[in-house]
Amino acid sequence: MEESHIEEGESQNKFEVAPALISVHPSQKSVAVTVGSDLRVFDLIESCAVNLVDESDGPFRKDSIRAIRYGASGKLFVSAGDDKLVKIWSAESWRCLYTVCSEKRVSAVAISSDDSHVCYADKFGVVWVVELDGINEGEVLPSKKGAPLLSHYCSIITSLEFSPDGRYILSADRDFKIRVTVFPKKPLEGAHEIQSFCLGHTEFITCIAFVWNPELTQGYLMSGSGDSTVRLWDITSGSLLDTCEITTLTGHSESNESEPPAQVTVTDICTISNSSLAAVAIQSFQGTLLLSCDLLAHTLSITKVIKIPGESFIPTSISVSTSTRLLWMVSGASNLPGSNHPGFSRVRAISLVETEPSSILEDEQIPGGSKLLEQLQGKVAIEESVMSAAAEAVREAMSSLLMKKQYSEEKREFRKRTRNDKKTTQ
Structure with missing residues (x-):
């Protein structure tokens, strides 16, 4: 292994701050x-809490x-972390x-449209695939093992997505790129055909989502990044179609015209089914x-x-169903240092009737x-100060994880000499 920052990521405190997530059937x-x-x-439907039953042959x-996600059919749900x-x-x-x-910590998941495969990505940049044998509600099923599908070279994968027609699987990473890979007929043997790369972002990519309609079944890809932009792509060719700057639109621009506007991070994108609309969550922005x-x-x-008035509600995750125009949002975090509320969430919703x-x-x-x-x-009711502190903690945690670190030549040479994989065992 050549990138020691990956080793550092694995050795960090496992109780680091994690954002609250939301997903809708x-x-x-x-x-x-x-x-x-x-x-x-x-x-x-029943208006009640769900009792989760885990009798699978694996640890709790x-x-x-x-990462959490419902399958397109609504039959499956995946959680990983x-x-x-x-x-x-x-x-x-x-x-x-x-x-x-998984061999490493999981950063993203995706479910094929026919529920036959679940893919997950880890922080070493490897995408794995699990082949499902069908859903049998009457049996306790054994543990599964993932097979390597494809790899980004030592780069944390931040988002996974199947194309609407199921032909491609897309993987975005912290090194500014989106890989479009042909999903093979025999996934357990690996995916070896790259359709294209979508290149143009200048900071880590955080999220990807497809906008499409019945007449355009493949659709186009939208991507959000730490470079203050949402971009639109043709995945067949990898062509950049349009770029939308969001810094000034959310009021984060600097008042001093001699200085460039501060960059903000797009944290989530949620496209509205059978519509040309997409909702975008932005770090430190109270709304969408x-x-x-x-x-x-x-x-x-x-x-x-x-803008959401009246409280410090900064969405950490957003989601919408394919059957409604109701945007669900959650704000919150876990493992907040020094807080009486080490983990909390706040849920809001917005009606998006066109x-x-x-x-x-x-x-x-x-x-x-x-x-x-x-x-x-x-x-437990959460104070405004705690919600504000959580938003800042999430921002710092994301920056620490995804921002490329800059080192002096002397520090770089020292890190090379002390790499763990270079140490010999006695």
Whole structure:
């Protein structure tokens, strides 16, 4: 191994700050929130908390969950994270079907459109694939083992996504690139055909999502980054179609015109099904942006800036179902140092009906109401100062993990001499 910063990442305190995450069932049957190692699910049909059943042949979760996702069909749900466990759940019975033990900490997950494969990426830049044998609710299933699918050379993979038509799997990393790989017919033998690279970001990429409609089944790719931009791509050729600068639009620009505007990080992108709209979460911004994508003109434009007044609510994750225009958001973090609330979450929702003005729902207007909030947030009220501190802690943790570190020549030579993989065993 040649990049010692990867070794440092593995040796960091396992209780580092982790952002709260949210994911919504494609038909809005349930909502899942994670805070640290805690997975909380609420059933919107029965209006009750979900009891998770884990009888799989594998260890229980101990450390922070870093990635969650429902499958496109709504039958599967996957959670994975710092404890090197990938849990594959039935999103109907909420039994854990499989536990996959990863070699390294997991940073991203994806589920194929036919639910036949689950892919996960680790912090060494390797994407693994697990082949599923179908869902059998009556059996306790054995542990699965992932097979290597593809690799980014020693670069943390931040996001995984299947193309809408299932032909490609896309992987984005902290080294500014997006790889578009043909998903093979025999994934367990590896993916060896690269379709393209999407190159143009100047900082780490945090999130990718497809915007598409029934007439354009493959769609176009949107990506968010630490370089203050959202970009639009043609994945077949890797061509950059448009770039949307978001710094000045969120009020983060510097008042001094002689200095360049401070960069902000796009933390999440959520595209609205059968629509040209996408919601964007931005680090340190109390609200969300709505972007519109003209699929014919290949352009991105800002439709609306939605600010959430009255509290320090800065979304750490956003999600929307394919059947509604309700944007779900969560703000929060786990493992906050020196806090009486080491892990917490706050859930909000915004109605995105295109024919009406967007409206921020009050707590009693959110589907599931107080029962949902009690399950997903917990019973403890969180002070404004704690929410602000959590947002700053998440920002620092992301910067430490994904920002490329700069070293002097002397320090670089010292690090080369003291690399762990160069030490000989006696």
